[in-house]
Amino acid sequence: MTFSDDTKKEILRGMLVPLALVAQATIAPLVSLYGVQPSLFLVVFVLFCLRTGALPAVWMGFFCGMALDTYSIGTVGAFSVALTIVGFSIGQLHERRVHLGYPLRVSLLGLAALLHDVIWHLVSRHGLGHLPGFVLRVALPSTLYTMLIGAIVFALRPPRPTARNW
Amino acid sequence: MILLRWLAGLAFRGRELVSLLVFVGFGMWISSQSPQTQSHLRIALTGSVLFPVQAIVSKVVFRRGLQAELDRLRTENVKLQQDKAVLLQLGDFQTSLREFEGIRGNLRHPVVGARLVSRDPLRLGGLWIVDVGSDSGVKEGMAVLSSTGLVGRVLSSSNTHAKVQSLADPDCRVAVLSTRSMNPGILHSIDGSGVFVEFSVTSDIKTGDTLMTWGAGGIFPRGIPVGQVGSIRKTPANVLRTASVAPFQDPWSVNAVFVLLRPPSLRVMSDSFLSTVPGKSEVRR
Numbered sequence: 339m340t341f342s343d344d345t346k347k348e349i350l351r352g353m354l355v356p357l358a359l360v361a362q363a364t365i366a367p368l369v370s371l372y373g374v375q376p377s378l379f380l381v382v383f384v385l386f387c388l389r390t391g392a393l394p395a396v397w398m399g400f401f402c403g404m405a406l407d408t409y410s411i412g413t414v415g416a417f418s419v420a421l422t423i424v425g426f427s428i429g430q431l432h433e434r435r436v437h438l439g440y441p442l443r444v445s446l447l448g449l450a451a452l453l454h455d456v457i458w459h460l461v462s463r464h465g466l467g468h469l470p471g472f473v474l475r476v477a478l479p480s481t482l483y484t485m486l487i488g489a490i491v492f493a494l495r496p497p498r499p500t501a502r503n504w
Numbered sequence: 505m506i507l508l509r510w511l512a513g514l515a516f517r518g519r520e521l522v523s524l525l526v527f528v529g530f531g532m533w534i535s536s537q538s539p540q541t542q543s544h545l546r547i548a549l550t551g552s553v554l555f556p557v558q559a560i561v562s563k564v565v566f567r568r569g570l571q572a573e574l575d576r577l578r579t580e581n582v583k584l585q586q587d588k589a590v591l592l593q594l595g596d597f598q599t600s601l602r603e604f605e606g607i608r609g610n611l612r613h614p615v616v617g618a619r620l621v622s623r624d625p626l627r628l629g630g631l632w633i634v635d636v637g638s639d640s641g642v643k644e645g646m647a648v649l650s651s652t653g654l655v656g657r658v659l660s661s662s663n664t665h666a667k668v669q670s671l672a673d674p675d676c677r678v679a680v681l682s683t684r685s686m687n688p689g690i691l692h693s694i695d696g697s698g699v700f701v702e703f704s705v706t707s708d709i710k711t712g713d714t715l716m717t718w719g720a721g722g723i724f725p726r727g728i729p730v731g732q733v734g735s736i737r738k739t740p741a742n743v744l745r746t747a748s749v750a751p752f753q754d755p756w757s758v759n760a761v762f763v764l765l766r767p768p769s770l771r772v773m774s775d776s777f778l779s780t781v782p783g784k785s786e787v788r789r
Binding site for chain 2: 401408429
């Protein structure tokens with residue numbers, strides 16, 4: 339069975355996201371600052387969503403989220419719902435349709451991280467009253483750290499110069 | 505049928521949205537379930553869809569556990585080895601104590617047990633440090649014994665430790681007697697590698713004789729077994745004879761000793777003190 343170069347790239351891209359999940363579980367705690375961990379997984383996942391579009395992003399988000407739900411202590415379904423919605427949302431900005439510059443990509447990553455944390459908090463039923471505190475104390479620092487990491491990664495992996503099929 | 509086909513076409517065209525709705529719906533449904541149901545789902549997922557992941561995770565966890573266990577066992581092993589070494593030393597000491605109990609009744613003075621802390625390498629191992637001192641009543645000039653025989657004498661003592669001169673020290677001289685003929689000799693070690701007895705040609709000391717302390721010097725009480733006479737050779741002047749002695753207590757292997765708490769009956773002077781006294785070049789020990 340032979341694969342074309344594009345297919346190989348797609349497969350490799352699909353494998354990178356679960357690998358990022360492993361990195362999130364192993365490397366992220368090592369680079370935490372004052373207890374704030376970056377979401378290495380979201381950085382890779384957002385890149386994946388931009389490259390592949392909404393449908394693969396939704397599926398990838400759901401299954402990775404389910405894996406996270408299975409191995410985390412919290413409510414089952416919280417991660418899967420959050421990542422599915424994030425995947426769908428970011429996937430709408432598929433590279434073939436929209437060209438996003440470097441600053442916009444980093445901002446989008448921040449939005450995605452914030453959206454993910456808010457959805458996770460709500461689905462986990464931690465209470466709407468605690469949401470502002472959670473966002474300020476947990477989600478926002480983590481988002482900023484994730485954006486910093488994302489800024490480095492996105493600089494290493496620039497977007498395609500032109501949007502196709504626009 | 506037409507309606508179903510239309511719905512399928514619609515779902516295919518909007519498959520992104522359909523996927524989103526299905527997955528979000530499932531996620532919301534499962535998150536609203538009881539913890540037991542969620543736990544069952546976790547078990548089901550790890551046993552089916554996530555089985556490969558679970559297998560890898562289990563293997564990694566197992567290996568890490570094994571590594572941690574190995575590290576713990578290594579640390580424990582080192583500690584056990586240390587404990588074993590200490591226990592072996594204590595065991596040796598206890599054996600010496602038991603053996604010494606047999607001859608303790610023959611001694612008219614109390615004894616204190618001691619362990620060797622170190623040997624002085626510059627003196628060919630002839631000088632030792634033992635772990636008892638003046639706090640235990642150990643003083644300069646006291647005899648040091650083992651369960652099998654004479655070992656040496658105390659040269660000096662601090663509060664908790666004492667320096668012992670063994671029979672293997674080249675500066676050690678002990679007056680001995682043959683238990684058979686009661687003829688005297690001087691026990692010494694030439695270079696720390698062996699023990700010898702020097703005696704006059706008129707002394708009746710033969711190969712196989714057992715030597716014991718004479719008690720003439722005041723340090724060692726009379727009658728402590730020392731060793732057995734080996735081969736005898738003449739000195740060039742044919743005035744003295746020298747015989748090798750096999751000590752009953754090998755001074756190179758002893759680890760536990762006993763200090764006889766008997767002050768020397770004669771004043772024992774150190775060599776350095778003697779050198780300052782005019783006309784005194786040697787001392788009778």
